[in-house]
Amino acid sequence: MDAILLAAEMVVRPHVLLTIGMAAVFGLFVGAIPGLTATMATALLVPVTFFMEPVPAIGAIVTCSAMAIFAGDIPGTLLRIPGTPASAAYTDEAYAMTRKGEGEIALGANLLFSALGGLFGTAVLIVAAPWLAEVALQFSSFEYFWLACLGLTCATVIGTGSMVKGLVSLLIGLFVATIGLNNPAGVPRFTFGNVDLMGGIDFIPAMIGLFAVSEIFRYVLGMSPDLDAGQAKVGNLFTGWGRMMKQY
């Protein structure tokens, strides 16, 4: 308990809080731009932190990456283009809420549960880090294999519509993952001599192509009915938090 109080005392200082605030704004900016991820925000911030004291530096890095991951939801909710890979899973749902005029509730839910999840994860880490590390060390290739299998089958079953089409998109995704040099044999697969393809197809170009380009096509074809809707005022992000807390 003393340690936690001491840590809190080290954080609650004006210059530390100011640094954290600025890092949050930076993370918000980077995370909200589709194609720039939380990892990149952190990588850009690290050289700057060399000139800081340890506590504000670590605070800045943690804040920046957490904020960037949340900020990926903002374009996802408002434009159906996820800002970071982490937001890709529920982009359609959040955008559908915006369509119905519930954009602020969607954004508020994103913010609330991002923060809650982050705090819960931190609490677990504070309490149980050593034991978790022991469990993590037990993970070998077999466990990773079954974990991946579980994730992939879940993706197929949970996906809407027909299961065969879910499987097809899963397989196409697996095929895209085989492109490049990254296989045990070190053979370039499906690169057709293109040097850029040797590194494989990254998550970010794939995401931009799947979400952003398709959204632009949809817009060009005039399928988005909100062309003349103009801008609605975004209301209070904090509306309905009490209800959401109770419900979930």
Next chain:
Amino acid sequence: MRINDAILGAVLLVFAVTVGLFAQSFPAIPGQEYGASVFPTWISFALGACSLILIAGGMRRWAEMGAVSLASWARSGHHLRALAITVALVVAYILVLNPLGFIPTTLVVLAVLFFLLGVRPIIVVPLAAGLTMLVQYSFYSLLRVPLPWGVLTPWAW
């Protein structure tokens, strides 16, 4: 717009067979049972199976929905032209970016797109120029992404 599952399945089947055959050309690792071709071959088998299921399902519903049911935009010449121009712009951007350079290419592409999407003609060019320079500044100058200069190389900064 809805396309009959049978057509999707047929395209997928061709794709799966191509992948499967192409995967056989990968060299085996000497002394090892599993080489680079194992995973793509499996994927092509599974994809082939899925496409057969899709074809079977699509054939059953062929009578009621036909091959393709067009959405309203697919019959409107204006929308089709807009789509064609957009796709052509993206392809042209890929081809022209390196020889011509980031600033001129982006300027032209953005201006055409804005014009196409009905931005007021007076502000099209200033908006395109402003956005191009903003992206150039934030990515080239701040983030140090090596954007190509192309024909503007003598004036590069």
